[in-house]
Every structure is written in C-alpha cells, then in structure tokens.
Amino acid sequence: MPPLGGEGLSEADARWAGALHRLWGAVVAIGSREQLADLVLPPLQQLPGVRAVWGLRHATDGDRVLAYRWRGVPLTGDLQQLALDLAPGKAGPAHVVDTGAALRAYGVGRVVAARFDQPGQAAGTFLVAVDDTADTGFVADCLTQVVEVTQEAVRRLSSFRDEHEQQVRDALLAEASLQMDAVLDTAQTMYRVPRMAVPAIAEGCLVFVHEDGKPVLRSAVHVDMRRLDALLKEPGMIDRLATPGEHAQVLRARGRVIGLLVFLFDRPAERIPPASFLRDLAARAALAIDNSTLYEQRRQEVVRMQQHLLPSRLPRVAGLRLAASYTVGDRVLEVGGDFYDAVVRANGELVAVIGDVCGRGVDAAALTGMARHTLAALLQEGLSPARALTRLNARLRLDGSWRFITAAVAVVSPDGAVEWTSAGHPAPVVMRAGGGSGRACGGGVPLGVLAEPVLKQSRLELAAGDTLLMFTDGLTESRDAEGRMFEEKALGDTLDRLHGTTPQALVDDLSRAAQTTDDIALLAIRREDDPR
Amino acid sequence: MTDLVLVVEDSDEDIEAIARAIGRSHPELRLEFLRSGSGVLPRLDTAGAPVPGLVLLDLNMPGEGGLDVIRQVRARPELAGLRLVVFTSSENQAEADACYAAGADSYIYKPINFALFQSVLAQTLDYWRSRDANVTHTVVPPPGDSPAQA
Structure with a gap:
C-alpha cells in the first residue's frame, strides 16, 4: 500500500492542474457574475476529502450577504449564519479553521477559508469544508489559485460592464439629442x-x-x-x-x-x-x-404683431354680414404681409379691402400697416378705389420700395351692387344663395411695379343670400391632400360643402381645409335675406 | 413572476433583437413569440400551457394592435397579475396615456442603438421582477445638500 499522500497527491496534483487550466479558459467567457459559482465551486469539490464548498457574495456596503452558493452540503437555514461566523472579516490568504462539533453531522471537522476584496465590487468568501482525510495545505493552495481566477473574472466582468454602460450612455446622449432636436x-x-x-x-x-x-x-x-x-x-x-x-x-x-x-x-x-x-x-x-x-x-x-396689423373688429352694416379670418403660415417665425379691412362710408356703402405685400418680416410688416391704413383712410373719406390705389402706388414708388403689393377693393352698395377694383389680386368668389359659386374678375398689375398703376374694374351683383368671398393667394396656392393646387378642385368642393353655413364658419373652415405654409387672409360679405 | 416572457411583435428584426438582448441580459428567462395581438388571449387561455409573468407588446401591428390586447387582458380579472409592457418607438404622449388608461404597466421607449435597446429591456425586466419578488427599494432620492435642506 503506498504511503498516504505520495502517489495519491501527485495524481490529485495532475487532476488539479487540468481543472485549473479549464477554469481559466472558462471564466474569461462568462457574461455575468451569476455564472461564476457554477464554474469555480465544482473543481474545489472534486479535491480529495472535500465535503462542501460554500461561496458568499457580500454587499458593497455593510455586512449583508447578497448571495449564498454551494456544492455538496446545501448552504441553507442555520448553516448560513454558521458560514457567516466562519467567514474571515477581511481579505487574506487561505487558512484553516477548526469547526469542532458544529459540522460533525456532515463529517466535517475543518474549513479552509479565504476572502477576497475588489475595489468597487462585491467581495467574496470561499469556505471549503473538509473531512479528516483531507490535506488542508493542498486544499489551501488550490483555494488560493481559485481566488486568483475568481478575482480576475470579477475584474473582467466589471470592466466589461463599465464598457457596456459607457456604450449605453453614449447611445442615450446621441438618441436623446436627436429626439430633442427633432x-x-x-x-x-x-x-x-x-x-x-x-x-x-x-x-x-x-x-x-x-x-x-x-x-x-x-x-x-x-x-x-x-x-x-x-x-x-x-x-x-x-x-x-x-x-x-x-x-x-x-x-x-x-x-x-x-x-x-x-x-x-x-x-x-x-x-x-x-x-x-x-x-x-x-x-x-x-x-x-x-x-x-x-x-x-x-x-x-x-x-x-400680425393681429395688430389687422382691424380688431369689422364694422356692422345693415343688410350685410361680414366675417374674416387670418391664418398664420405653419412654422414661420416672421410676420406675413396679408391684410384686410372694411370701412363704412357716410353714404352707407361698405368698402372692403384685401391685399398682400410680397415677402415677410419686419419690412413687409411695416409696409402692410402703411398700405392698410392708407387705403382704409382714403376710401373712408370717399376717394374712389382707383384713386386710392393710385395714391398707394405713388407712395410705394416714392419710397423706392422694391416690394410690390397685390390689392383689391370692393365697394358694396346697399342694393347689392359691387364695384370690384383689382391691382393684380386673385379674383374673388361669389357664392350664390341657391347653390353654386363662381369666380369674378381679377386682373390689373400689382402696385409698386409701374409708375402708373394698371387696374382692372368690374361689376357684380349680390342677390339676397349671396356671399362675396375675398382672399389672398395663400388659399388658392395651397395644396390639397393629393398635392394638387387647392384652386383646381378642392376649393370648389369645399365651397359646395360649406354652402349654407354662416360667413364666420365659411372663412374658418376654408382656412382649415387649405393645407398651406403661407398666410391666408379671408373676408366674406353676405347680403342678408331681408335687407333693411 | 414566472420565468416566461411572452413577446408580441410582428417585425422580424425586432424579434431577433429582443431575443438577442434578453438572451444576453437574462439567460435564465424563457421567451415565447406571438406575431399578432389576436393570438394573445387564446394563448393565455390554453389549459396547461406555461403561464407568462410578463407580456412585451408592440403597439403597431396589423389587425389587433397592442392597445386592443391591453384592453382585452385587463377585462379579465384572473389575469390581473400579468405585467403588460408596451415597447414602442412612438413619441406620441396621447398614445402613452391611452395605454396607461387601458391598464398597461409600462410604456417603454424602443431605442435604435442595440446596447441601449438591451439596457432598456434589461432594466424593465429587472424592475418588474424585483417588484413582483416583493423586493422594495427607496424610490425617492436621498435629499441633496442644498441650503434648503440644511
């Protein structure tokens, strides 16, 4: 019979060398600390005389144990407290603890214990419970090597996690910036x-x-x-x-x-x-x-500011109902140049003005205010539309402004006769009380272009219940859902749908129906059924 | 919470990404995939089939969308313990409100970057698994050292 430890130990040495080699290969591939115990505890359990291998993972703060792991005797119930008592309080080399009678029931008289700390990481304790046949020196050497492997695995996991978290944070900043800027x-x-x-x-x-x-x-x-x-x-x-x-x-x-x-x-x-x-x-x-x-x-x-450029209220005229709306173009940070106004002359005529200064911004806004006030004041004093528009044209030429203005004036008599004077402005629509609608005349040349203005005058009649609809090109040049110009088809369809609604509902719905990036001014004048 | 997660998703790319992400972060969980919302109730009603603890729901699917699924599941009191997590790239707050009103437990942003995608899923699973394990932590941050608290 060979002496105890001689041949047996060298066999154990060889087996251990193989196990350790496999262990080093395996731990570098793990992705979570949860997987660690399954790798590092079994080789220790294979050592001669080992009855149980216990692992404790400590909290980074305080004495709490985050996880108990085991091979052999299960580390449950009262044994957990015993394991805590046996665990070294601080990191150090593997050493042997005599357990007296505490673990005799499991055939265990001694425990080889070691603890390792890793800055910023959960510390770990190994307890290898052995019987009387075990070579505790050999077990302690093996445990020391397992602790080394475990520390390296924890270090790798930590560095892998730090890298992953950095990736996550970089990605979050990038995606958040994109989302916020959108x-x-x-x-x-x-x-x-x-x-x-x-x-x-x-x-x-x-x-x-x-x-x-x-x-x-x-x-x-x-x-x-x-x-x-x-x-x-x-x-x-x-x-x-x-x-x-x-x-x-x-x-x-x-x-x-x-x-x-x-x-x-x-x-x-x-x-x-x-x-x-x-x-x-x-x-x-x-x-x-x-x-x-x-x-x-x-x-x-x-x-x-746009509101300041428009009349705060429209005049009340017997026999006529007026309504207006102004829609600011989507996502535009500059004041637009559309304007409208309505005044009542001493003779009872209503004079309505609509216009559009080309361009946007502060300069266009200043011109818009000037044009609206000039036209409204002159027309209220009784000047004819042609003379008022001519005066405005002269003013624009005098100022040397490169901007031009399309404008139109409607003089509405109490009997429904309308005198329409256009300076390059879109033709108005007349909606008939009985249904159907049609475009009147446009024509003329925008103001500010020629030394002598070219105006186009026409006449139309509003019967009881008819509506004159004046607007700027933001309405007609917008696009419908299929991308066609609103003027081509959608305008007629929308007017048919809105037949019979109040003038206010008419202008509000029309401006909503046109999907535009430009401003839209709308002014509707309806001759009431029962004019007084 | 059981170890089964039911994923309701119709996009092949998202199915692959979810399987890869949860496979890495929570290898102990089992995943089962359904490609449409209409399959959810029949699956939950199948006698003897393993019961999921959490359903990960896409919102925009052909046929029954995620919101329909939430309403159907929440109409069944016996499924009250099932966690319903909406996972969507939508930025529509009204949609989020509708999902919560219908009884969703979480409404989670679906990132483009995979590392972030994996992290979002892992944190969501960790949160609900720890909640359902009855583990509680402090939700309110510790007071800072501002003069107001001195």
Whole structure:
C-alpha cells in the first residue's frame, strides 16, 4: 500500500492542474457574475476529502450577504449564519479553521477559508469544508489559485460592464439629442427628455421648469407610472422632489437656470450612472427646452404683431354680414404681409379691402400697416378705389420700395351692387344663395411695379343670400391632400360643402381645409335675406 | 413572476433583437413569440400551457394592435397579475396615456442603438421582477445638500 499522500497527491496534483487550466479558459467567457459559482465551486469539490464548498457574495456596503452558493452540503437555514461566523472579516490568504462539533453531522471537522476584496465590487468568501482525510495545505493552495481566477473574472466582468454602460450612455446622449432636436414644441421636448432616460439610466425622470421663480412640474415619466402617480399625490412630495440635490440636476441654458431635471432610482447603487453623465444629459435637455421655449415666444410675438396689423373688429352694416379670418403660415417665425379691412362710408356703402405685400418680416410688416391704413383712410373719406390705389402706388414708388403689393377693393352698395377694383389680386368668389359659386374678375398689375398703376374694374351683383368671398393667394396656392393646387378642385368642393353655413364658419373652415405654409387672409360679405 | 416572457411583435428584426438582448441580459428567462395581438388571449387561455409573468407588446401591428390586447387582458380579472409592457418607438404622449388608461404597466421607449435597446429591456425586466419578488427599494432620492435642506 503506498504511503498516504505520495502517489495519491501527485495524481490529485495532475487532476488539479487540468481543472485549473479549464477554469481559466472558462471564466474569461462568462457574461455575468451569476455564472461564476457554477464554474469555480465544482473543481474545489472534486479535491480529495472535500465535503462542501460554500461561496458568499457580500454587499458593497455593510455586512449583508447578497448571495449564498454551494456544492455538496446545501448552504441553507442555520448553516448560513454558521458560514457567516466562519467567514474571515477581511481579505487574506487561505487558512484553516477548526469547526469542532458544529459540522460533525456532515463529517466535517475543518474549513479552509479565504476572502477576497475588489475595489468597487462585491467581495467574496470561499469556505471549503473538509473531512479528516483531507490535506488542508493542498486544499489551501488550490483555494488560493481559485481566488486568483475568481478575482480576475470579477475584474473582467466589471470592466466589461463599465464598457457596456459607457456604450449605453453614449447611445442615450446621441438618441436623446436627436429626439430633442427633432421638435420645436416645448411640451414635446419636455416629454421626450424623461421618456428617453427611463428606464435606460433611471426608473423615473421628472422635468421641473421655473415659472415666476417657482419650480412647476411639467413632465414626468416612470417605468411604473401608477407608482409615480401615487408618489406624486403624497402631501409635500412634489416640493420635496423639486429640491436640487445629487439626483436633481439644475437645467441651465444660456447662463440662466430654467428648471430642474430629477432622476428617481430604484436600482443598486453601482448601477446608478455617474453624476457627470446626469449633468451632461441635463445640459443638453436644458438647451433643447430653452430653444423650443424661445421659438414659441417668438412665434407668439409674431401672431400678436400680425393681429395688430389687422382691424380688431369689422364694422356692422345693415343688410350685410361680414366675417374674416387670418391664418398664420405653419412654422414661420416672421410676420406675413396679408391684410384686410372694411370701412363704412357716410353714404352707407361698405368698402372692403384685401391685399398682400410680397415677402415677410419686419419690412413687409411695416409696409402692410402703411398700405392698410392708407387705403382704409382714403376710401373712408370717399376717394374712389382707383384713386386710392393710385395714391398707394405713388407712395410705394416714392419710397423706392422694391416690394410690390397685390390689392383689391370692393365697394358694396346697399342694393347689392359691387364695384370690384383689382391691382393684380386673385379674383374673388361669389357664392350664390341657391347653390353654386363662381369666380369674378381679377386682373390689373400689382402696385409698386409701374409708375402708373394698371387696374382692372368690374361689376357684380349680390342677390339676397349671396356671399362675396375675398382672399389672398395663400388659399388658392395651397395644396390639397393629393398635392394638387387647392384652386383646381378642392376649393370648389369645399365651397359646395360649406354652402349654407354662416360667413364666420365659411372663412374658418376654408382656412382649415387649405393645407398651406403661407398666410391666408379671408373676408366674406353676405347680403342678408331681408335687407333693411 | 414566472420565468416566461411572452413577446408580441410582428417585425422580424425586432424579434431577433429582443431575443438577442434578453438572451444576453437574462439567460435564465424563457421567451415565447406571438406575431399578432389576436393570438394573445387564446394563448393565455390554453389549459396547461406555461403561464407568462410578463407580456412585451408592440403597439403597431396589423389587425389587433397592442392597445386592443391591453384592453382585452385587463377585462379579465384572473389575469390581473400579468405585467403588460408596451415597447414602442412612438413619441406620441396621447398614445402613452391611452395605454396607461387601458391598464398597461409600462410604456417603454424602443431605442435604435442595440446596447441601449438591451439596457432598456434589461432594466424593465429587472424592475418588474424585483417588484413582483416583493423586493422594495427607496424610490425617492436621498435629499441633496442644498441650503434648503440644511
């Protein structure tokens, strides 16, 4: 019989060398720490005299154990506390602990124990429970090697995860920037920021915007919206969340604080992104929110200025009903040049004006105001349309403006006779009370082009219930759903559909029906059924 | 929560990406794919078939869309414990509101980048699995060190 340990140990040595080699090959390929125990515990269990191999994964903070793993005797129930008592309190080389009677029932008298720490990672403890036949020196050497392999695997996993998380953060910044830049609407921008962040980097994300110096919750997204709703209903919670802190990044754009981006985390501390990344995301969000806010402010200013260029109300004339609408072209930040007005002369005639200054912007707006006031004042004083338009033409020529103006004037008598004078303006539509509609005459040359204006005059009659519809080319040159000019077919169809509606409904529906990027001015004059 | 996730998705590319992403992040989970919303209730009603813990739903599918599925499932009280997660690239807030109103548990953005796609799915699964395992963490961040809190 060979001496104990002689031949047996060398065989064990050889087996161990093979196992260790396979172990090194396997651990470099794993993608999760969960897979680690299945690789590193079995080779230790194969060693002579080993009854159980236990693994403990410790929390990064405190003494909690995150996971118990085992081969051989199951590490459950009271044994978990025993394992904790046997575990070394700090990292160090493998050493033998006498377990006395505690594990005798399992044939175990000693445990070879080792603990390893890895900065920023969960620490681990190995306990190899052996019987009296085991060579604890050999087991300790093997355990030391397994600890090395395990530490390397944990280091690789950590570096792989860091790299993956960096990829995720880079991708998030890229996609979030794309999404935020794709819209100019403030509400949409504020919604997209938290929608992109959840749950990739946080379980919840809230946008607060400063209004009158106080933070107002404008958008909130959570992976579990019902839970967030319940949280936000708690008394005082919204104020508490709106307090700057580690997870609440200030939204700062163009040197101003515009709000707060708050992140809610429901994940282990090591999965929370670094503050530098949250700051970066907040900086981009702030700029996108500020851009869309500035855009909206500018757009509102444009709409308000446009309103100042139009009459605040239309005159009331016995026997006639007037209605007007003005639609600002979509997504345009400059004031358009369309205008209309209506005045009543001392003799009871209604004089309606419509026009369009070419171009947009401040210069066009100034000219629009001048043209409208000039025409309205001269016409109200009793000047004929031809003379009023000639005066405006002379004014434009005198100023040396390169801009031209299309304009038309309708003088409507109480008996329904209409004198139409056009300077290059689109012909109006007459809608008949009994159904059907037709275009009247346009013609003439826009004002500001020629030294002597060329005007086209025509006459038409409004019977009771007929409607004269004056408009700018934003209506006729818009496109219908099939891409055809609105004027070709859709205008007639829409007018037929709107037959019998009130003048106000007529102008409102018409401007909605035309999908345009240009401004549209519409003025409708209906001769009432029972003129007094 | 059971280890089975039912994925309702009609796009081949998305099916492949979801299988690859969850296969990497949660190899212990089993995935079952349905290509249309109309198959969901019959599948859930199949006697003896494994019960999913979570349904991952595309919104825009031919025939019955994700919103129809949510309404049908939530009309069945015995399926109340089933988590319904909408996974969509839509940015329409009204659609998100409609899904929550109908009883969806999550309405999650579907990213273009695969690393982000995998992370979004992994975080969603982690969240609902930890919730349903009755593990709770603090949802409110710890107060910061601002003067307001001093």
